[in-house]
Amino acid sequence: MASDVPALLSHRVPDLGALELLIAVARHGSLGRAARDVGISQPAASSRIRSMERQLGLALLDRSPRGSRLTDAGALVTDWARRVVEAAEAFDAGAQALRDRRDSRLRVAASMTIAEYLLPGWLIALRAERPDTAVSLLAGNSAAVARRLLTGEADLGFVEGLSVPEGLDGTVIAHDRLVVVVAPSHAWARRRTPLTPQELAGTPLILREHGSGTRQVLDAALAVHGGLAQPLLELSSTTAVKGAAESGAGPCVLSELALGEELSSRRLVKIPIAGVRLRRQLRAVWPSGHRPTGPARDLLSLTQSGRSGD
Structure with missing residues (x-):
């Protein structure tokens, strides 16, 4: 029994290249000149016209030593072909306009450490490649980054958590280590042995927010050692946490990326800790099933080109 499902239009209608060739034949009255116009050889042009005639079941050209002339059916098909090509040109122009609009801006959401210490260099490199793209940066914690991506407020995100947030896809772009630091006046700065996980867990710390x-x-690493004690302070930025620790308020745990200046000037002192792994993966993330395109794809490529090892 014959199928009620119609054949796909693409199987019944010649492709754009064949239609453009037919229009060129009508314009030049010569298959050879039409072939040169569209950038193919005359044998290839002749083969394409014959293939189109077989596909349509119509004779489109009368061929003679004096040139190629459209048949009546060929003239009618050429008129239709012009409309199809014009529609395709409008389609292409519209798609290009959408790409231009997409490429004119890039909205990035990043967790604090990445926003402050890694993204500036990547964005400078991106500007060299895409000087006409306006970039906006929204900094917040990893949970806020995920929300902005899922609500369409950002095109690409960067997070520092243990895993890819639900509803997002991602890739590892770098690795980082958390370190314990105190002011030089703190008692831990004079100790000769590493901290134990239990000591760290049992000490009120200056912490970043949930x-x-x-x-x-930090929560995951110390969960098996009794979990974190009640925080001494809970602050929403790395800068605030560092400032509180420098003032002598108490110990804190922060990314090593964020502490270069403070450690080199000894405004803060790094305290060794044994028996617990405080390393993490830094990730680029985007909504599931929507791989970055345009400027977001280029920025992602820049982050991966300089990716550090574990």
Whole structure:
């Protein structure tokens, strides 16, 4: 029994290249000149016309030593072909306009450490490649980054947590280590042995807020050692945490990326810790099933070109 499902239009209608060739034949009255016009050889042009005639079941050209002339059917098909090609040109122009609009801006959401210490260099490199793209950066904790991606407020995100947030896809772009630091006046700065996980867990710390990647990693690492004590302070930015620790308020745990200046000037002192792994993966993330395109794809490529090892 014959199928009620119609054949796909693409199987019944010649492709754009064949239609453009037919229009060129009508314009030049010569298959050879039409072939040169569209950039193919005359044998290839002749083969394409014959293939189109077989596909349509119509004779389109009368061929003679004096040239090629459209048949009546060929003239009618050429008129239709012009409309199809014009529609395709409008389609292409519209798609290009959408790409131009997409490429004119890039909205990036990043967790605090990445936003402050890694993204500036990547964005400078991106500007060299795409000087006409306007970039906006929204900084927040990893949970806020995920929300902005899922609500369409950002095109690409960067997070520091233990895993890819639900509803997002991602790739590892770098690795980072959390370190314990105190002011030089703190008693831990004079100790000769590494901290134990139990000591760290049992000490009130200056902490980042829930939802930050730093807090997620620290919570998970110390969960098997009794969990974190009640925080001494809970602050929403890395800068605030460092400032509180420098003032002598107490110990804190932060990304090593964020502490270069403070450690080199000894405004803060790094305290060794044994028996617990405080490393984490830094990720680029985007909504599931929507791989980055345009400027977002280029920025992702820049982050991966300089990716550090584990």
